[in-house]
Amino acid sequence: MRPSFILAAILSTTAAAAIAQTATPPAQKPAATKSAAIHPAAAKGDAPEIGTFGFDMAGRDTSVPPGDDFFDYVSGTWVKNTQIPADRSSYGMFHKLQDLSREQTRTILDEQMRQAGSKSGDFYASFLDEAAVNAKGVAPVKPWIAAIKAAPTKEALAAEAGRMERRGVESFFGTYVNQDDKDPETYAVVFGQAGLGLPDRDYYLKDDAKLAANRTAYQAYLAKMLTLAGEADAEARAAAVMKLEHDIAEAHWSRVDSRDADKVYNKMTFDELAAKAPGYDWAGYFKAAGIPTDAPLIVAQPSAFTGEAKVWADAPLPVLKDHLLLRMLSSYARYLPKAFDDTRFAFYGTELAGTPEQQARWKRGVDLVSSQIGEDLGRVYVARYFPPESKAAADALVRNIIAAMGERLKKLEWMAPETKQKALAKLAAFTPKIGYPDKWRDYSALEIRRDDLVGNVARANEFEFQRNLNKIGQPIDRGEWFMTPMTINAYANPTMNEIVFPAAILQAPFFDPKADPAVNYGAIGVVIGHEISHHFDDQGRKYDATGKLTDWWTPQDVERFKTFTDRLVAQFDAYEPLPGQHVQGALTLGENIADLAGLTVAYDAYQLSLAGKKPPVLDGTTGQQRFYLGYGQVWRTKYREPALRQQLLSDPHAPGMQRTDTVRNIDAWYDAFGARPGQKLYLTKDQRVRIW
Structure with a gap:
């Protein structure tokens, strides 16, 4: 499981996985080039990387009025001329940066x-040596298979589930260590x-023809995995596991409920958890996983735990064994x-996401090492590709946008004065993290062997699992990062009251020191504003300046909001976006608030940066127009239909098309592009949603 704050990223784990194309099931974790061509700040000359001022003018479709479809106006020709690569389920500017990173x-x-002794180099080599992997067959996981199959009781199997959790395999329940939302100076499990x-x-429970086809394909996938592992009677056993997962799904909370910070905060002792979810051997699981029973515990979905524990208690032991076996095989x-x-890949990549081809092995190897021991690489990456001038320029942008957010808060008419002062105090307490951590993670105790891929992955997972458990009872590590410098993403962490921007996202088209400032403010500026405003969205607003989950708004403020x-x-x-399939406004609310606020405060910051000067007209565009073009360029995305369907069903972010059209709520956008009554995006002033 990933910490819940990652849902307050510019991309969720689902979307980020689509970029990386690792096709990880949702319950699981996730030639030399001259530096002048790699980072704009290191480039020679004065030209921006894209277009004459940082925007691809040729990608527009000017036959489409901006007031009818701003996405098509900004990106319509790009969409028509862009082929999604065969190894992608979607393609856009995030993917372009992912390729670069x-x-x-x-x-x-x-x-x-x-280099002798390089953990990253040896890990990468172990993945690239496909011949060695094939020669070993299933031997590396045979001891795990044997242990699962030999478990004589459900209690013994729960212990095996605990051991598999340490290796990165979730079974019925997932766990991680994070700050206690209501006591943010303490770590909790x-x-x-x-x-x-x-x-x-919904994939299990909805009466939908496409989802029914997904279910059929998934059951066939389970059967094939059992067959590949040398197991008999695979089809019947897969059907039984499918029925088991259907029963688990019936106990699960919806994604909308699971993003509610108040609902998912349920602090318990070990004894209270065992009483809440009887039928599961929690003592055996905790012992095998190495989780101390006296640690503070928070259970996100208590009724789901009650329901899942009952499913476990009622299910036959052989079916439970097969479920854990298949979770392991699918993970590894x-x-x-x-x-x-x-x-x-045929199931998660092609069936669910529509991707025709697996990505090249080197790409998947890069993603693996980056995700498992990324800070071992990060130090070198930053030294080579993130020069000090880029960090300084990004720092200045962040300061400007925080200042603009402060001015917005001061002028709010709907917020009570006492709440406003607390909001300003929260903003003043922000910790921006730019580029990379001040202290790098120490991997010296992690064993990596060039000839042991499965062992490397298992040991890296156990190393990280134990590293997190070791936090319990210790002071909060406020220097910790939850993304590597090579990650194309950013996040807001409410319990740390921080915003975090890895080095890799601070490149064109998001940020180019040589681009027109309007484009930079519309692109990375809005991303920065997006993450700042997550601390004031429908869930982030519940955390105070210290990172504590508490009621600090007046009831009237909450109602007006x-x-x-x-x-x-x-x-x-x-x-x-698809016939019969709408964006889920409640599921995507936090991200939509953040986009709207990001656009608002980044535009204010751009105006402040002009210091009263009128920006030049470039290629026939005003500064005001270039700001919104920069924003639209970031969200250029083209989807395969299955990938778009999956995003609409399960992702807390709206598709790029709808995110682009958020501009319809902004008065300054109407001034810039002249949208008028009768056009599809046009909203009267009283229809436009204004929050900040």
Whole structure:
């Protein structure tokens, strides 16, 4: 399980996985180039990387009025001329940067493979040696298979589940260590619902023809995995596991309920958890996983735990064994012989996301090492690709946008003065983290062997699991990062009251020191504003300046805020990217609030940066127009239909098309592009949603 704050990122784990194309089930974790061509700040000359001022003018479709479809106006020709690569389920500017980051990281790893004692180099080499992986067959996981099959009782199997959790395999429940939301100076063990191989409970429960086809394909996938592992009677056993997961899905909470910070905060003792979810051997699980029973516990979905524990208690032991066996095989298929890897990709990559081809092995190897021991690479990456001038420029942007947010808060008419002062205090207490951590993670105790891919993955997972358990009872590590410098993403962490921007996202088209400031403010500026405003969205607003989950708004403020957010939910509910399938306004609310606020405060910051000067007209565009073009360029995305369907069903972020059209709520956008009554995006002033 990932910490819940990662849902307050510019991209969720689902979308980030689509970029990385690792096709990880939702319950699981996730040639030399000249530096002048790799980072704009290191480039020669004065030209921006994209277009004449940082925006691709040729990508527009000017036959489409901006007031009818701003996404098409900004990106319509780009969409028509862009082919989604065969190894992608979607393609856009985030993917463009992911490709760049991978190439950069590959250069480092190719060098490190030639260095004796390099953990990253040896890990990468162990993945690239496909012949060795194929030659070993299933031998690396045979001891795990034997232990699962030999478990004589459900109690023994729960202990095996605890051991598999340490290796990165979730079974019925998932766990991680995070700050206690109501006591943010203390670490707690957080438990969340798990146990499903399909992306969401709706895949099991909804009466929908496409989802029914997904279910049929998933059951066939389970059967094939059992067959590849040498197991008999695979089809009947897969059907039984499918029925088991259906029962688990019936106990699961919805994603909308699971993003509610108040609902998912349920602090318990070990004894209270055992009483809440009887029928599961929690003592055996905790002991095997190494979780101290006296640690503070938070259970995200208590009724789901009650329901899942009952499913466990009622299910036959052989079916439970098969479920854990299949969870392990699915998690480790990428590190097993090609037949396992291909089978896994055929389902998660092609069936669920529509991706025709598996990505090149080197790309997947880069992603693996980056995700498992990324800070081992990060130090080199930053030194090579993130020069001090880029960090300084990003720092200045962040300061400007925080200042603009402060001015917005001061002028709010709907917020009570006492709440406003607390909001300003929260903003003043922000910790921005730019580029990379001040202190790098120490991997010296982690054993990595060039000839042991499965062992490397298992040991890296156990190393990270134990590193997190070791936090319990210790002071909060406020310097910790939850993304690597090579990550194309950013996040807001409410319990730390921080905003975090990895080095890799601070590149064109998001940020280019040589681009026109309007484009930078519209692109990375809005991303920065997005993350700042997450601390004031419908969930982030519940955390105070210290990171504590508490009621610090007046009831009247909450009610007024809800009138705005209800209108935003309705606005996004009306979008229908696929026939019969709408954006879920309630699920995507936090991200939609953040986009709206990010646009608002970044535009204010851009105006402040002009210091009263009128920006030049460039290629026939005003500064005001270039700001919104920069924003639209970031969200250029083209989807395969299955990937878009999956995003609409399970992702807390709206698709790029609808995120682009958020501009319809901004008065300055109407001034810039002249949208008028009768056009599809046009909203009267009283219909426009204004929060901050």
